[in-house]
Amino acid sequence: MLTKRIIPCLDIKDGQTVKGVNFVNLRQAGDPVELAARYAEEGADELVFLDITATVEKRKTLATLVKNVAREINIPFTVGGGIKSIEDVGAMLEAGADKISINSAAVYRPDLIDELSNEFGSQCIVLAIDTNLIENTWYVFTHGGRNATEIPLLAWVKEIYERGAGEILLTSMAHDGTKNGFADELTAQISDTVPIPVIASGGAGNQAHFHEVFTKGKADAALAASVFHFGEIPIPTLKKYLYEKGITVRR
Numbered sequence: 001m002l003t004k005r006i007i008p009c010l011d012i013k014d015g016q017t018v019k020g021v022n023f024v025n026l027r028q029a030g031d032p033v034e035l036a037a038r039y040a041e042e043g044a045d046e047l048v049f050l051d052i053t054a055t056v057e058k059r060k061t062l063a064t065l066v067k068n069v070a071r072e073i074n075i076p077f078t079v080g081g082g083i084k085s086i087e088d089v090g091a092m093l094e095a096g097a098d099k100i101s102i103n104s105a106a107v108y109r110p111d112l113i114d115e116l117s118n119e120f121g122s123q124c125i126v127l128a129i130d131t132n133l134i135e136n137t138w139y140v141f142t143h144g145g146r147n148a149t150e151i152p153l154l155a156w157v158k159e160i161y162e163r164g165a166g167e168i169l170l171t172s173m174a175h176d177g178t179k180n181g182f183a184d185e186l187t188a189q190i191s192d193t194v195p196i197p198v199i200a201s202g203g204a205g206n207q208a209h210f211h212e213v214f215t216k217g218k219a220d221a222a223l224a225a226s227v228f229h230f231g232e233i234p235i236p237t238l239k240k241y242l243y244e245k246g247i248t249v250r251r
Contacts, residue, residue, distance in 0.1 A: 009047075015062065036072050042234065043239060130142070154190075176202035182203045182212065
């Protein structure tokens with residue numbers, strides 16, 4: 001079995017880490033540089049940094065903050081938010097990112113995926129997908145979950161894989177921040193649809209939820225925010241639990 005990854009996520013608004021429920025009601029969660037350093041020290045496998053209002057505010061990702069975070073960590077670092085071009089990606093990689101995450105820009109101009117994959121390699125391109133149910137069908141949402149599209153999730157997953165996405169960061173908006181568990185069935189469906197790694201996001205509340213998303217959900221990685229930010233699940237404790245449950249994790 002491939003090693004499963006545990007990934008804390010820094011959702012950034014106005015230079016600070018925030019966390020909400022179902023993408024709304026944001027509250028402060030701490031200094032991103034301090035949190036990043038802590039997670040690297042605790043044994044996180046990767047770190048994701050998402051500037052969650054960059055697209056809505058029509059601005060670029062906070063490059064200086066990305067540099068400050070990158071200086072503090074020695075683990076793979078994915079950055080997203082407001083990235084729309086080869087130049088934007090180049091700037092984030094120069095600032096210290098290892099991978100970049102795109103979402104809304106790719107939905108509105110899918111050719112961007114091909115361009116970035118050809119320029120930087122598919123291993124560098126993470127496609128973030130925010131999805132929610134509308135009349136029993138999962139659809140893609142943009143602009144930090146604010147705007148619904150008419151794109152069915154499964155059709156989009158197949159397209160982004162064909163265009164060169166190297167990884168999928170799948171967030172169920174219905175599960176986000178609820179602490180009721182990941183969207184295991186949906187995650188498994190995506191994992192069965194395309195042969196690239198799927199990072200499950202949205203709904204972590206206890207250690208068992210991570211075990212379930214790795215087994216029932218067939219996820220390659222599990223991303224969480226508030227349970228890590230507020231000390232509810234220490235990463236070393238989580239990894240010990242998963243290891244004892246037979247999940248292959250880096251310790």
